[in-house]
Amino acid sequence: MAHVTATPLHKVPNYDDDVDFEALAIQDADFAELYHAADGKLDFQDPKAVQWIQDLLDTTSEAYDDHYDPAREVVGLDIGTGASSIYPLLGTSSRPTWTFYATDIDSKSLTYAQKNIDLNSLNSRIHIRRSTTDSPLIPLSALSVSSLDFTMCNPPFYSSAEDMAESYASKSAPPSAVCTGAEVEMICEGGDAGFVLRMVKESQALKTKVRWFTSMLGKLASVHQVVARLKEIGDVARSGELVQSILPLPTAQTVHTIGLSRQESADHLNTTLRGLNLDWVWHADGWTGIAIAKENVWSRSARRKHKRHAELVDHADDGKDMKMEYDGANEHIALAVRILVRDGEMDVRWLRGEDYIVFESFCGMLKRAMRPQRGP
Structure with a gap:
C-alpha cells in the first residue's frame, strides 16, 4: 500500500486560533523547544521545525524490516525543483547518505539549479532531469531507478492567472515576501489539487516502488479533495487535525x-x-x-x-x-x-x-x- 502525506500551507481557520500550542508544548518536550511562549509562535527558522520528510523516514518501518537506520542510503525525488533546487540541497547537506533526483519543465530554472548544485559540489548526489507537461511526474524509467524512498513536491497552486489574482486579492494581509515564481511554477490545470491528483493516479501503478508520496498543498479545500480520493482508492493519508473528518483513524x-x-x-x-x-x-x-x-x-x-x-x-x-x-x-x-x-x-x-x-x-x-x- 502506498503512503501519502498532505501538508496544507494555509489553513482555514488560521492555525493560531485552532491549535492550543501552549498545551501541546507542555505535553511534548520536543515541540516545546520550537515553541515561543512569549508570542505563541513556532520557530520556523529552526531546521527541526520543517524537516518532516526526515521524520517520516526516521520513525517508520515495515513490520518485517530490521530497525530503521537513519544513516542508511535514501533516494528521493523533488518534483518541480525550481531554480534554486533548495530542497535537494538542504536534504543532501543534512544527510550525507541521501541522494536526490530533481525534475522541472523550465530549462532556465534547471540551468540555475545546476549552477547551485555545482557551487555546492553536490553534483554526484543531486541529479537534474528535464521533464515536460506530458511526461510522468514520477518517471522511474527515465531516472533509471527501480524505486524511491520518497517523492516531494511544492506544486503550482493556481489553475489560472485569474485564480492567482483572485487569491491575492482575497487576502486580508499583504504577503510576507515578494513572489518570484515563474508562471510554470505557479499555474497548472486544476491547481495544486489537480497536480497532486496526477501523483495519486501514478501512485496506483507504482505502488510500493515509492515508499512515501508527499506534497505540499496551498488550500485546505485541496487537502479535502486529495484525501477524499485517497480514501476512494484505499491509500493511507496523514495530515493535520483540521481534516480528521475525512482522514482514516489515527495510526x-x-x-x-x-x-x-x-x-x-x-x-x-x-x-x-x-x-x-x-x-x-x-x-x-x-x-x-x-x-x-x-x-x-x-x-x-x-x-x-x-x-x-x-x-x-x-x-x-x-x-x-x-x-x-x-x-x-x-x-x-x-x-x-x-x-x-x-x-x-x-x-x-x-x-x-x-x-x-x-x-x-x-x-x-x-x-x-x-x-x-x-x-x-
Missing part, C-alpha cells in the same frame, strides 16, 4: 507508564508480550520492539487458551536475541505494531492490519497492563 497511540522507570517499563512490556501467542522481538537499541499477531490473542479467553496450549519454547532469556521469521509474503496478519519505550510513556504505532478495532483493543490491553499495581 498511533501513547501508553503512559506513570511510576515506572524506562527500564522497568521495558521489562514489564517484554514480560507482558512474551506471555501472549504473538511474535515479539526487541531491536538492538533495547527500547524498540515489533509485535506481530495473526489474531486477537490478548483477550481474556485467548490468554486462557494460550496458557493451556503453551508452546514448548524456552523464554528464559530476555528476548533480545530472538529473531523474527515472518517474511510478510503469504501469511495473514491481524496486527503489527512498533512500540518505542520512552521515559514515562510508550509510543505504539500501527504498522499493519486492516481493523482499527483490533489496534485499539491492543492499545487498551497495554494501557491496562502498564497501570501501577495497587497494594492490598
Whole structure:
C-alpha cells in the first residue's frame, strides 16, 4: 500500500486560533523547544521545525524490516525543483547518505539549479532531469531507478492567472515576501489539487516502488479533495487535525507508564508480550520492539487458551536475541505494531492490519497492563 502525506500551507481557520500550542508544548518536550511562549509562535527558522520528510523516514518501518537506520542510503525525488533546487540541497547537506533526483519543465530554472548544485559540489548526489507537461511526474524509467524512498513536491497552486489574482486579492494581509515564481511554477490545470491528483493516479501503478508520496498543498479545500480520493482508492493519508473528518483513524497511540522507570517499563512490556501467542522481538537499541499477531490473542479467553496450549519454547532469556521469521509474503496478519519505550510513556504505532478495532483493543490491553499495581 502506498503512503501519502498532505501538508496544507494555509489553513482555514488560521492555525493560531485552532491549535492550543501552549498545551501541546507542555505535553511534548520536543515541540516545546520550537515553541515561543512569549508570542505563541513556532520557530520556523529552526531546521527541526520543517524537516518532516526526515521524520517520516526516521520513525517508520515495515513490520518485517530490521530497525530503521537513519544513516542508511535514501533516494528521493523533488518534483518541480525550481531554480534554486533548495530542497535537494538542504536534504543532501543534512544527510550525507541521501541522494536526490530533481525534475522541472523550465530549462532556465534547471540551468540555475545546476549552477547551485555545482557551487555546492553536490553534483554526484543531486541529479537534474528535464521533464515536460506530458511526461510522468514520477518517471522511474527515465531516472533509471527501480524505486524511491520518497517523492516531494511544492506544486503550482493556481489553475489560472485569474485564480492567482483572485487569491491575492482575497487576502486580508499583504504577503510576507515578494513572489518570484515563474508562471510554470505557479499555474497548472486544476491547481495544486489537480497536480497532486496526477501523483495519486501514478501512485496506483507504482505502488510500493515509492515508499512515501508527499506534497505540499496551498488550500485546505485541496487537502479535502486529495484525501477524499485517497480514501476512494484505499491509500493511507496523514495530515493535520483540521481534516480528521475525512482522514482514516489515527495510526498511533501513547501508553503512559506513570511510576515506572524506562527500564522497568521495558521489562514489564517484554514480560507482558512474551506471555501472549504473538511474535515479539526487541531491536538492538533495547527500547524498540515489533509485535506481530495473526489474531486477537490478548483477550481474556485467548490468554486462557494460550496458557493451556503453551508452546514448548524456552523464554528464559530476555528476548533480545530472538529473531523474527515472518517474511510478510503469504501469511495473514491481524496486527503489527512498533512500540518505542520512552521515559514515562510508550509510543505504539500501527504498522499493519486492516481493523482499527483490533489496534485499539491492543492499545487498551497495554494501557491496562502498564497501570501501577495497587497494594492490598
